[in-house]
Amino acid sequence: MSANPPKTTLKTFWAQLPREGRWLLSTVAIQLFGRGMTLPFTVIYLHEVRGIGLDVAGSLMAWIFFVGVLLTGPGGVAVDKYGARLVTLVACLVHMVGVVILGFAESVPVAFVATTLMGVSGVTWPAFNSLVAAIVQGPLRVQYFGVNFALVNLGIGLGGVVSGFYVDVGRPETFTTIYLVDGLSLLIPVVLLLGPLRHVHARADKPDDGAEVPTSYWQIARQPAMAWLLLLTFIAMFVGYGQMEAGFPAFAREASEVSTRVIGWAFAANTAVIVLAQFLVLRRIEGHRRTRVLMVMTTVWIAAWTLLGLTGLVPATVTAALGVILFHVLFGFGETMLQPTVPAITNDLAPDHLRGRYNALSSGCFQAGGIAGPIVAGFLLRHDQTAAFIVLLVAGCASMFWLTLVLERRIPAHANGATGVESPATEAESVLERPHPAVDTA
Incomplete structure (x- = not known):
């Protein structure tokens, strides 16, 4: 029986990542910094700065999640049909517009439009996970998702600390500033997807092996x-x-x-x-x-x-x-x-x-x-x-x-x-030895 392989270190993990995976991972904390600046203070901003009732402000926050749930189904189909890269790109741009509008929202209707657009970001999670799965294969996925989660928290945590010292309910412009920073931070994944990751469509064709695979959400x-x-x-x-x-x-x-x-x-x-x-x-x-x-x-x-x-x-x-x-x-x-x-x-x-x-x-x-x-x-x-x-x-x-x-x-x-x-993991291991269909190598 073969000896257990040595435990992965951060250095070996980074060395095993494909170039596209390194691009994605190296920018996570910066991308989420802006989100961290706004996340703890949105209800406070809507209620104490813009004068929107606390119950309405809470409902607007819940509406973001609700829109995300509504769009999850169509978003998943779009990922399979058009690729995770395109869906992520569109969602980031729409979310960015919503965040910027919220930074200037002085009424409930405008805040409603902003939070509706922000809710579109609900499709970015399945799209991003599909993008990662297309780039990172086999056991390395667990490592990637874990390190990515730590970097997400680092970016959000640092953003929250900085905005906590900066924002002031007596100065509405400070809140507008952090929403503009949040919007600018969303340009980072847009630049990545239009630049270094433009060849990663993260879309795979249906195999021609004749196997009947359930495709509807209910069947899955x-x-x-x-x-x-x-x-x-x-x-x-x-x-x-x-x-x-x-x-x-x-x-x-x-x-x-x-x-x-x-x-x-x-x-x-x-x-x-x-x-x-x-x-x-x-x-x-x-x-x-x-x-x-x-x-x-x-x-x-x-x-x-x-x-x-x-x-x-x-x-x-x-x-x-x-x-x-x-x-x-x-x-x-x-x-x-x-x-x-x-x-x-x-x-x-x-x-x-x-x-x-x-x-x-x-x-x-x-x-x-x-x-x-x-x-x-x-x-x-x-x-x-x-x-x-x-x-x-x-x-x-x-x-x-x-x-x-x-x-x-x-x-x-x-x-x-x-x-x-x-197990079928053998197939996943073999993929590491050849270009993945979701990544154009030309």
């Missing part, structure tokens, strides 16, 4: 492995990211009774953990089944939400403040295991010519969880059901553990990251 979603993965993705968003802008800060303020400064430090701790730990986690999970990694992640999230719930027993104390910060440390550690695995599983399950549809389904479930999470959290916490809120999230994490067990019995070995097993 009914496949056993994909069905369980989609349900897992929805719950992960519902109990995870869907609570970060609503459930977590509301619980921390109302039940734990900590200051906004403590909440800010908690988010900073989350970013620091992801940036510092992501590659170390990638090295530890290399060679392990992705479903087992997800089981560890759900266990960590159970501990995190339980800890946050306990802070409600000691409100307005140093212990509560430390617990709130530690919650985000644990939550961020769990994120470093979630983000590399689910996109890799999705793209390893997908045939090349249907990658857009598979990623669109995953994106749709993710965004749907982002809509449902704040709604449920708002209802429970508005009615002072803090205990029920924590119990629901812990139960959701526990259900994810069970779903992962079910998924492991239905997922092909190659999609689960298993090594030393005869």
Whole structure:
């Protein structure tokens, strides 16, 4: 039996990346810097600067997600038909226009137009994941998605810190400036896709082997492995990211009774953990089944939400403040295991010519969880059901553990990251030795 291969280092990972992958990865943090500047302050900007009611401002934020969900289906089909490069390019340009308009919006109708255009960015996730999957093959995908996630958080975190020191509700022009910076940052992927990556269309033709492959969204979603993965993705968003802008800060303020400064430090701790730990986690999970990694992640999230719930027993104390910060440390550690695995599983399950549809389904479930999470959290916490809120999230994490067990019995070995097993992964390995159809080499 052959010895296990050496663990991947950051240097060897970079050396193994194709040129197109290096271009994409090297600009991620800069691209997301502008998004980080605006993300924490959009509701504050709409409400306190432009005088839009808090409920309307919250609805406008939810509308961005809703538009993204509506466009996910057509976006996935467009990726398969026209290529991920073109879809990403168009979505970035439309999003850029929306961000710039929002920076000057002084009324609800103008803000509605802006957020509608920003919602088009919902198609960029399935398009971008399809683009990455076309460029990066085999086990390297897990590494790529993980490092990309760390860089996304680095860019957003730095942007949030800078804008936190810069914006002032008494000076509306400071908010206009950060939205203009956000718009300019979206020019970076546009330049990449029109320049160094102009040959990467990320579109594959249907194979002529006569095999009947399900092509409709309903047929794809009914496949056993994909069905369980989609349900897992929805719950992960519902109990995870869907609570970060609503459930977590509301619980921390109302039940734990900590200051906004403590909440800010908690988010900073989350970013620091992801940036510092992501590659170390990638090295530890290399060679392990992705479903087992997800089981560890759900266990960590159970501990995190339980800890946050306990802070409600000691409100307005140093212990509560430390617990709130530690919650985000644990939550961020769990994120470093979630983000590399689910996109890799999705793209390893997908045939090349249907990658857009598979990623669109995953994106749709993710965004749907982002809509449902704040709604449920708002209802429970508005009615002072803090205990029920924590119990629901812990139960959701526990259900994810069970779903992962079910998924492991239905997922092909190659999609689960298993090594030393005869599976369709052999085909993926052979692709590394020849030009990929999604990349023009001429």
